Amino acid sequence: MSASVIVCKGCCCGKIEKGHNEVPVDALKSAWEKSGLEEHVKLTISGCLGPCSMHNVSLLKTKNGNIWLGKLNSYEHYDALVEWGSNVAEYGIDAELPEILVPLQFERAEDAYSMAF
DSSP states (O other): OOEEEEEEOSSSTTOGGGTOOOOOHHHHHHHHHHTTOTTTEEEEEESOOSOGGGOSOEEEEETTEEEEEOOOOSHHHHHHHHHHHHHHHHHOTTOOOOGGGGGGEEOOHHHHHHHHO
């Protein structure tokens, strides 16, 4: 597999009792299976990815690098993760990020630091 989607469901992400929106894990897994993406893009539901201030964080990984997304607050955002996975399966790792996810991108300080050296 040349791509992965890692969805945080850790200490803050998806915790309604902390004021964050739900992470629709079951719906996401079902959509992944229904779209036949398991063979092309690995989906992982993970513990805390940090940074917690961004809440509802996901990481898209390819050999081209990492795309960090934060504040995924609606089902449309998670549908767009499935869309990205489908695009990668069809067009490869250079598939563009769905427009709804573009403003949710952020840069992790650790990634910027490691790229500097």
